[in-house]
Structures are given as C-alpha cells and as structure tokens.
Amino acid sequence: MLTESTEMYLITIYRLTLKAMYASTSDIAATLDVSLPSVSEKVRRLAEQGYVYHEWRQGISLTSQGREVALNVLRKHRLAATFLVQMAGYLLDEVYEEACRLEHVISDRLADRLEELLGYPRVDPYGYPIPGKDGTIAIHHYPTLARVAAGATVVVQRINDLDQARLRYISELGLVPNVRVEVLEVAPFEGPLILKIDDRTVAIAYAIACEIEVEEVTKEV
C-alpha cells in the first residue's frame, strides 16, 4: 500500500507539471512545506520505484504509473470535495483540508459509490474536472473574469487557487461555479470589476477576477 506521503508527492508533481513541463525540487518543497533534502530523498525513492523520472537539473515528471496513482488520488479528492459541499453543507473554503485527508483513505470501491451517490458529477465544487476511474481527465480552460469586457453576462466555471480567506470571501459573495454574473463595469489598469450577482451589485479586485474562470453566455434571442 502506498503511504500518504507518497500520494502527496505524486499529486503535487501532477499539479506542478500541468503548469510547466517539469516540477523542480524546490517547487515541491514549497508546495508541501517540507525541506529540500526531504524532497531530494523522497524523489530518489520515487524514481527507484518507477513513479517519476528525474532528469538531472531539468526537473521531475511522472511516469505513466505515477500519473495513474496521482489521478486516482485526485479523483478521490474531488469526489470527496463534491460530497462535502453537495451533501454535507460545507462552504468552499472549508473543503480543501478535509478532502486532503479523506483522499488517502477512500477505497476505489467507495470512490465509485460516492460518484454514483453524487450523480456522476463532471466537476468538483471549484469547477475542476473529476478524473474517471479509467484514469482519464478532461483538461479544459475558460477565460478568466479579468478578460471579459464590461456588459457581458457570464457563468462562473471554475475557481482557481485562492487562499482560504479569499475563498470564503467569494463563497459568501456567491461567486461560485454555475452562478450567472453580469459584468457591469471594468476599471482600467487592472482596477476593480463591478459585478451583478443575484441582483446584488459588488466590486471585486482584479487579482481575484484573474482566478475565476467563466464562460460567456450567448445572448438569448
């Protein structure tokens, strides 16, 4: 059986290699909040066991075996997160920590039952795609709210990495996936955006708009 530590390293490397071709030792250390030597040592063992490639001074990437494990854990994480929001009444900012612990103990069997119980969701509460049990994942991106012109009506599709405080903030604003938002004004020079959500008018910072992916609604009739 794989340890929790091994699973954490593999999903961290998975996430990092979505942004760049390779994950660096120091990126991993920073993400997992452990020391550099700990990462060095662990990566050496992961390479030995066939979970990662380690190209000298270039970086670390997953083997297909490593990716399989990472996606399986990610699937459990996102199903757990979906359960927490959809059935247990969690808010977006409360989900991450709990899902991070659950992902390592949920069996394949329970993952399947959760998926069924939740009605085969395609995305988790942040809007991230849920890997299938066959290890497939639909990678897809939407433009961020920061790119939309004033006057557009959009539907929130995904909330990218935000700290807990900001997550709570947008969660309380109701700026969460599947919500329809009207962009009233966009201040220039990376200024705030004025939005209309559920008949409430709110202003949000540009930095936050950069982390919210949306789909523009085609004008009806």
Add this chain to the structure above:
Amino acid sequence: MLTESTEMYLITIYRLTLKAMYASTSDIAATLDVSLPSVSEKVRRLAEQGYVYHEWRQGISLTSQGREVALNVLRKHRLAATFLVQMAGYLLDEVYEEACRLEHVISDRLADRLEELLGYPRVDPYGYPIPGKDGTIAIHHYPTLARVAAGATVVVQRINDLDQARLRYISELGLVPNVRVEVLEVAPFEGPLILKIDDRTVAIAYAIACEIEVEEVTKEV
C-alpha cells in the same frame, strides 16, 4: 494531533475494558495484530501522556482523557459505518475496514454534518450505539438469539463481533438489525435454530445465534 496508531490503541483499550475491568498487554497485541514489545512501549508512552493507567501486572485502563479520545473516534467510526450502509450501499461485511480508515481523518465538524445528514441515528448498522458529541454513550444489551425460546418473534437489535465471512452470510440471509424474525425451532444441546425471515425459512448455527442480540416482540392483540 493524535496519530492513527494512538487512536487505534485507545479504542482497542476502550473495547477491551467493556468486557473486563482491564485490558492486558497481550489482549491489545492480539487485537491490533502487533508484537508484545510494541504494545509495551506504546502503553508506556500513552501512560506518560495521560491517556491510560497502567497498574503493574493488573492491566491497562483509560483515563478520562483517554476515554474521551476513544469515544470521539468511535463516534466517527460508527457514523462513517452508518453512512456507508445507509447512503453508499455497502453491505455489513464491507463496512468495517473502510470505517476503520475513515475514523482517523474525519474532523469533528464532518462528524456533526454526517450525523445530521443521516438523521441523528442512535445506532450504527451493526446496532452499536453511536457516542454523542458530548462523549456520552448509551450502553445497553439485549439477550442473544441463542436464549430465545422456540415460537418467539423477535427483532434483531445488534450483530456482535463476527468475522467477515459470517457477516456476509448473515447479511445475505437478511438477518440484520431491525429485521423481524420468527424462531420456529431450537434444537437442544447447542444445536441449530430454524428461523423465518421475510417468509424464508433458514437454519443457522448456535454459535452464530450467540452473536445476535434481539428484542422479543410483545404479542400484538
């Protein structure tokens, strides 16, 4: 934060001290399937940390602090088990292992949400009482099926420790909590019992009947 190992020792000691005043080193070792020295060493540390009393050559028992932890973990175990059966479609024999892993990662918050989601169940799928969040537990026993006279109608209240194979067996027979059963015949000298469950007639071994607690139904009219 307490380790999984610590929690396992404490709930094991809790369970053992329900049957006898004290748990012995060897009982704990046998239950957790670890060596005697491991238990010796761990118990020494648990005593140091104020979770257990260790009376020389008499046995081990929980301090109130230790019992508090044990009941909190037990609460999570039983809520998880109830969830698995009630919502995820698990059968009785599939529950234990999964719940044993979940119990260590469920937060107090999630336990409360599960309790609510499940409609404040008083007992888990085996019929064991679920500790409250205040650390209270209703200890209560029913007579076993082995003590009931032929002709009685009973409702199954609890399934005591049975191995996985036997659990599967009675689970498939439908001999689970809240099911009404008619005791048709009881063979003497610890012989088999003939039961009527849902219009099906089945014979079960005496040893199994000893592990099934039931409540006799007062004859109606």
Add this chain to the structure above:
DNA sequence: ACCATACGTTAGGTTATTCTAATACTATGT
C-alpha cells in the same frame, strides 16, 4: 572569465512505529 546566487544533494541526526530474540516476573499445579 569569474563569481554570486539559486538550486540540489550529502552527511548526520531525530522521532515514531514496528520487529525478533532474549530476559524477567508471577502464579499455579504437583
């Protein structure tokens, strides 16, 4: 070309949990 900086690895050590093998203590039956 050289050196500082960033990046990684070695060296050496800690803590928790586990093991086997050997030792000690206790209680009981003859």
Add this chain to the structure above:
DNA sequence: ACATAGTATTAGAATAACCTAACGTATGGT
C-alpha cells in the same frame, strides 16, 4: 517448594519521514 506456562519487558535493530548544516554545481551578470 519448585518447575513450568503464561505474561510482560528490555535490548537491539530496521524503516519511513522528517530536520539542520554543510557542501557541490550550474547559470547568468558583469
């Protein structure tokens, strides 16, 4: 009373996961 079975502990060691401190290596700026 003493041997033996049963029970518990000590001794010594392994593994995993972490740490700090010290040491290499490569790259980019001057």
